[in-house]
Amino acid sequence: MADNATEPLIETTGLVKNFGSFTALNGVDLKVYPGEVHALLGDNGAGKSTLIKILSGVFKPTAGEIRVEGRPVSFASPRDATDAGIGTVYQDLALNALTSVTRNFFLGREITHFPGPFGVMKMAEMDEIATREMAKIGINVADPNQAVGTMSGGQRQTLAIARAIYFGAKVLILDEPTSALGQKQQMEVLKTIRKVQKLGDIAIILITHNEIHARLIADRFTFLSLGEVIGQGTSKDLEGDDIKRLMAGGAEIGDLAKELAV
Amino acid sequence: MNQTASSRQESDRLASKGWLKSLLARPEIGPIGVMLLLFGMLGYFSIPAGEFSLNPFAGEGFNALGIRNNLRVIAQLGIIALGAGLLIIAGEFDLSIGSMIGFAGACMAMVLRWGFAIVIPYISFEGGVHIEFFTLIYIENVSPIGAILITMCFTLFFGWLQGYIVVRSGLPSFIVTLGGLFFLRGLTEVSLRAFNHRPDQTKGATTVTELPDMKNIINVPGHGEIEREAAKALPEADLQAILQTVPADTVASITERLAYTYQRVADAKTEIMAAKGVKPLERALENAIESGNETMVATIREKIETFTVTPVTPRTVTDLDVVRTYIDSIPSAQPVANFFGGDILEPIFDFLYFPVDWNTNNFGNQFAPGLYSCVMIWLILALICYVVLSRTQAGNWIYSTGGNLQAAKANGVPTDRVKVSLFVFSAFCATIFATCQVFEVNTADAAKGNLKELEAIAAAVIGGIVMTGGFGTVMGIIVGAFIFGIAKEAFFYIPGIDGSFYRVFLGLVIIASALLNENIRKRIMGTL
Ligand SMILES: Nc1ncnc2c1ncn2[C@@H]1O[C@H](COP(=O)(O)OP(=O)(O)O)[C@@H](O)[C@H]1O
Ligand SMILES: [Mg+2]
Numbered sequence: 148m149a150d151n152a153t154e155p156l157i158e159t160t161g162l163v164k165n166f167g168s169f170t171a172l173n174g175v176d177l178k179v180y181p182g183e184v185h186a187l188l189g190d191n192g193a194g195k196s197t198l199i200k201i202l203s204g205v206f207k208p209t210a211g212e213i214r215v216e217g218r219p220v221s222f223a224s225p226r227d228a229t230d231a232g233i234g235t236v237y238q239d240l241a242l243n244a245l246t247s248v249t250r251n252f253f254l255g256r257e258i259t260h261f262p263g264p265f266g267v268m269k270m271a272e273m274d275e276i277a278t279r280e281m282a283k284i285g286i287n288v289a290d291p292n293q294a295v296g297t298m299s300g301g302q303r304q305t306l307a308i309a310r311a312i313y314f315g316a317k318v319l320i321l322d323e324p325t326s327a328l329g330q331k332q333q334m335e336v337l338k339t340i341r342k343v344q345k346l347g348d349i350a351i352i353l354i355t356h357n358e359i360h361a362r363l364i365a366d367r368f369t370f371l372s373l374g375e376v377i378g379q380g381t382s383k384d385l386e387g388d389d390i391k392r393l394m395a396g397g398a399e400i401g402d403l404a405k406e407l408a409v
Numbered sequence: 410m411n412q413t414a415s416s417r418q419e420s421d422r423l424a425s426k427g428w429l430k431s432l433l434a435r436p437e438i439g440p441i442g443v444m445l446l447l448f449g450m451l452g453y454f455s456i457p458a459g460e461f462s463l464n465p466f467a468g469e470g471f472n473a474l475g476i477r478n479n480l481r482v483i484a485q486l487g488i489i490a491l492g493a494g495l496l497i498i499a500g501e502f503d504l505s506i507g508s509m510i511g512f513a514g515a516c517m518a519m520v521l522r523w524g525f526a527i528v529i530p531y532i533s534f535e536g537g538v539h540i541e542f543f544t545l546i547y548i549e550n551v552s553p554i555g556a557i558l559i560t561m562c563f564t565l566f567f568g569w570l571q572g573y574i575v576v577r578s579g580l581p582s583f584i585v586t587l588g589g590l591f592f593l594r595g596l597t598e599v600s601l602r603a604f605n606h607r608p609d610q611t612k613g614a615t616t617v618t619e620l621p622d623m624k625n626i627i628n629v630p631g632h633g634e635i636e637r638e639a640a641k642a643l644p645e646a647d648l649q650a651i652l653q654t655v656p657a658d659t660v661a662s663i664t665e666r667l668a669y670t671y672q673r674v675a676d677a678k679t680e681i682m683a684a685k686g687v688k689p690l691e692r693a694l695e696n697a698i699e700s701g702n703e704t705m706v707a708t709i710r711e712k713i714e715t716f717t718v719t720p721v722t723p724r725t726v727t728d729l730d731v732v733r734t735y736i737d738s739i740p741s742a743q744p745v746a747n748f749f750g751g752d753i754l755e756p757i758f759d760f761l762y763f764p765v766d767w768n769t770n771n772f773g774n775q776f777a778p779g780l781y782s783c784v785m786i787w788l789i790l791a792l793i794c795y796v797v798l799s800r801t802q803a804g805n806w807i808y809s810t811g812g813n814l815q816a817a818k819a820n821g822v823p824t825d826r827v828k829v830s831l832f833v834f835s836a837f838c839a840t841i842f843a844t845c846q847v848f849e850v851n852t853a854d855a856a857k858g859n860l861k862e863l864e865a866i867a868a869a870v871i872g873g874i875v876m877t878g879g880f881g882t883v884m885g886i887i888v889g890a891f892i893f894g895i896a897k898e899a900f901f902y903i904p905g906i907d908g909s910f911y912r913v914f915l916g917l918v919i920i921a922s923a924l925l926n927e928n929i930r931k932r933i934m935g936t937l
Contacts, residue, residue, distance in 0.1 A: 225819065225821070226821050229821070235819075237819060240816070241813075241815065241816040241819035241820055242813065242816055243808065243809045243812035243813040243816050243817065243879065244812070244813065244933075244934050245808065245812040245813075245879045245880050245930070245933060245934065246805070246808050246809065246812060246879075250805050250808070250809075253805070254805060254809055254816070254817065254820040254822065255806075255809075255817070255820035255821040255822045256820070256821070257802040257805055259801070259802050263802075264801065264802050264803040264806065265797060265801050265802070265803055266801060266802050267796070267800045267801050268800060268801060268802060268805065270800075294933045294934070296933050296934035297933065297934075
């Protein structure tokens, strides 16, 4: 899949983000290709969340450039990023557990009979779309009127992902999608990601702490440490130990072993 | 590896709920039970002593006047509970509702009484530095609709301001609207005293009285727009002249109805006289039985059996009676005042008196003229709220704003606008409440609406609204208003019990409702 001839869907060059005098990101270059899972790895505080918040329009970069399909973009709000095709599935999933699957699927983008906030929603049509779109990436909801609160963590992930894709995400950003889940549900989420990958035209940026998950599913890796890229490559380029070493922030695993032995 | 496990899907784990369980998960089910209980209590306890009936609607609580008065209390509370309830669903509170009612009523009454002016103060240097006032606009006679719109400008702005402060500062709405509660009540009292502080006014009064009875201003041929009572008190010659303008068939139907009324009144009088005459005899009978005087008992028994009174002769229907009744039936010339302060369903209540003879009091007269108009206004508002909350995009935004604010924001829901709009709506409901009150009773008082904000919140909670937001229905708010409004009446009729027990009861219901709501919320969240 990782064909360098294709144009990256999203590309950042020299992305810098300062919080006051603190440099959270210091010149990050990133290229994400369609149909690829791009794992973003790094220790706590490395700047992963800051990077994706810039990509999803929450933060404005201090310096640097973002290109989507070759065109430079500048996001004033998360809405701009969504409109440009960058869909973010946050750690908390941005779901309202008290309302139904359908109401969550269309939250903020309800289909109505006439425009304006007082437009009556086309409930049947929305139910149908939500069920269909979730089935596409592997989950059959028993009842689209089921409250999201009654769904499993894996199902909620699927809902959030299906929603982002349906509303035109070409780049899907998943922030630690497996971190809060049990083993079985983690596998379900990975399966969902694989299904999205197979759709072929969507690029996925996957943030994870879990090396095994990254290895299972990612086509390309970027390692962040202290706000800088310390390693990048495809799954073929990187040996098992490289990944371990880079995940630990660049320290040689051998050194670590020595230190721990003391 | 376990082979059977892999064929099972996650969605299979959601056990399909039985109908009973899904019915019990409906947020309204508990409140509806309490409401039915109260209706039963009101009905049975209000059955007059000595009578027996299995039908709860035979009780005095459900006679025409009881229904009229109870529905008014319920509707008034229901109107503000809608505003309070929707706001709570969006995750905020409004404690200023009661003060807003007082303010809106006073503002409207003052504008109706003294007109509306925009006055600009400025510093004058002529003849020593002092403050002068420049009157930019002065409208002396403001129509009811004008007064309502002017009041709305103030109240809606204040509602907006409170909302704006809440969303901008991130302060709890509890504090901001607590400030509003004191500010508005104080402002109302200060303004009323200031305006009453004139030579022709009671100094320092915090009321507005002597407003014309706007809803009863009618157009009488030859006399223009005058109050109904004034028209009925016109000289006889004038009334006769008016009668000439009334079509013959109207005169005929009014005459028929008056004849019925007079007959009915006469019958009632006869009945009362008979009851009064028999009563001493019955007492004597009891005494006789007690003393064991057999002959005495027999004589008194006979006397009771043969007791008759001469039936009262009914009044004859005169021309003046007809014309006065006709004046009563002339529709209001002030449709706006009548819309808010008048009655509805009058033809039905007339029909229930004549010929149905249900809407009849003990003296044979018609009991209730109709329902208060605020009942209709409440139902219209409730219908709109129902559609908006459960069917429209705005409704989904309200739920998500209260249910998960961050999620709503992340999905592009304009949560600040949702909240501010609902603060404005809450102020709107308070103003509607005040409007109905002003046009019903033609007075305003700075103390009006006291504690109403808490009653509105209580009604919402009883109706299944979760205080943390995101959960509840308009149907629930309606039921909550019914419960709160009917409880006092129901307890009033329980024999030998202090009427204030209804507060004890409501207190328990509020706590029980809150517990139940939380339970339902957790069940829906899947944590129970
Ligand atoms: N809004 C903010 N203001 C100030 N510092 C921040 C802010 N957000 C993140 N940081 C800092 O930037 C660094 C990177 O954080 P983050 O991107 O959340 O790391 P990661 O997601 O890789 O664990 C951390 O040291 C964090 O304290
Ligand atoms: Mg993070």
